Amino acid sequence: MIIRILVLCLILVIIEFYAFQAFKTLIKTRFILVSYQVVSAIILAFIIYSFTQFDRSIGQTSQTMRTMGLALLIYLPKIILTLVLFGEDIFRIGTGTVNYFSNYNDSINFLASRRKFVSQIGLGIAAVPFLSLIYGVTIGKYNYRVIKQRIFFPDLPDAFDGFTITQISDVHSGSFDNPEKINYAIDLVNAQNSDMILFTGDIVNTDAKEMNPWIDTFKRIKKHEYGKYSVLGNHDYGEYVTWPSEAAKEENFQAIKNLYGQIDFNLMLNEHTFIEKGTDKIALIGVENWGTNFKKAGDINLASANLAKEDFKILMSHDPSHWDCEIQNHPKHFQLTLSGHTHGFQFGIEIPGVIKWSPIQYVYKHWAGLYENVGRYIYVNRGFGFHAYSGRVGIMPEITVIELKKGKNVA
Structure with missing residues (x-):
């Protein structure tokens, strides 16, 4: 030392x-x-x-x-x-x-x-x-960007052609200091009029109480026709502080899990559900956090139990390193994974079609945006909030809208 x-x-x-x-x-x-x-x-x-x-x-x-x-x-x-x-x-x-x-x-x-x-x-x-x-x-930390991404899948059920998903991630409510800007961001979320909304973890920095001033704000996220679902992120486990006892830590963890319900999101803990549209359905899977350098509570096999390889699957997994290590080559074939976690380091340079760089790319192979491997995709959201450094330079806070399309992707 x-x-x-x-x-x-x-x-x-x-x-x-x-x-x-x-x-x-x-x-x-x-x-x-x-x-x-x-x-x-x-x-x-x-x-x-x-x-x-x-x-x-x-x-x-x-x-x-x-x-x-x-x-x-x-x-x-x-x-x-x-x-x-x-x-x-x-x-x-x-x-x-x-x-x-x-x-x-x-x-x-x-x-x-x-x-x-x-x-x-x-x-x-x-x-x-x-x-x-x-x-x-x-300015940068509240300069919200709506990023729209269309992804083609040859095995997408017909009824879901054109299905839209809004994704938010890494809220980190304990860092917020401007209610007006957060309300503006919630209005942006609602304005997308997506079929479903998914929240891929990190509702707080550490303590459940951080979210208390913002519960009513996030409850304003309107009901989506096909549901509001979420998973936990690494910060939701309260592991980056010293607790007076294990009981206090567990009490905080239970309170954080309850927060998702208080803002009307269905928290998925190593489980799956089917989203049905007409006579077709897709499987939505949510795992707890799994990261190479962070808590490994996610269990993809438990979460996908009884699902077949042929089922069309959307997986919510907070840390993109999970995709690297377990998901992209999994025999059950997860067509689309949605992650967050990296924040894009909140610092970098992005000029679409020209350059995308951040120091975080030397830690995470997949750190912002869409990536593909043999027909399996991961989208890494750049994060809604901010943590550690109270700002964003070049990598702006993101609200993602993903449109699922039937067919082959045109390279």
């Missing part, structure tokens, strides 16, 4: 050193430079103090989210400055070494002076994440 702290302190010293060098190269006024150092020291002290006050018996609070936002806002740009100026130092050392051995002259400094334009470039690049993060915490 001590070694980790020392390493972190060393990294922070290096970052602060290089960031100051960039400002020092451009600004010569002593008062401004001293003021910069004082403000930086105060901010760093505040961030360290706030993180040391984290109470694992309570978990994430608005204060920890603000602190995380501030840390990202200050240190991500500084890290970029560090990389730019460190690169310049490598060039300076290389140039100095060559000059030293090829044309030694005592009157020439081994290291050339820092170039002003390099610091200007570094600050220009650093300004991009700085402004983006400000946007993320002020």
